[in-house]
Amino acid sequence: MSNPNLSKIIRQDPSLVWYTKNNANLSNRSILEHVLNYGTWKQVQETISELGFGKTKELYESLTNNSRVNIRPRAKYYFDLYFSNANASKHTN
Numbered sequence: 001m002s003n004p005n006l007s008k009i010i011r012q013d014p015s016l017v018w019y020t021k022n023n024a025n026l027s028n029r030s031i032l033e034h035v036l037n038y039g040t041w042k043q044v045q046e047t048i049s050e051l052g053f054g055k056t057k058e059l060y061e062s063l064t065n066n067s068r069v070n071i072r073p074r075a076k077y078y079f080d081l082y083f084s085n086a087n088a089s090k091h092t093n
Helices: 004-012 028-038 041-051 053-064 073-085
Strands: none
Touching (some): 028 053, 041 053, 053 073
16 A cells, blocks of 8 residues: 555656556555656655655665666666665655
8 A cells, every 4th residue: 555645646647657547556666666767856855755765765675676677777877876875864754
């Protein structure tokens, strides 16, 4: 089950999950994947704020530590750098 505030990001911009009309039951992991691939920087920051930096980083690592990675290569490169260099203390909620 996803965080209701994360689901709000998808409801406000359904183009993030353009391939489905049933976006009510997306997991936090799936929402993060779509926001990182197709979202704006504001949506990324809202997602990090809602989940917390540590949880977001943990979900990101679970998305990228598989043999099949659905994060676009350019986004993966950027967020690999972002999460490895970001100071978690700046992102505490």
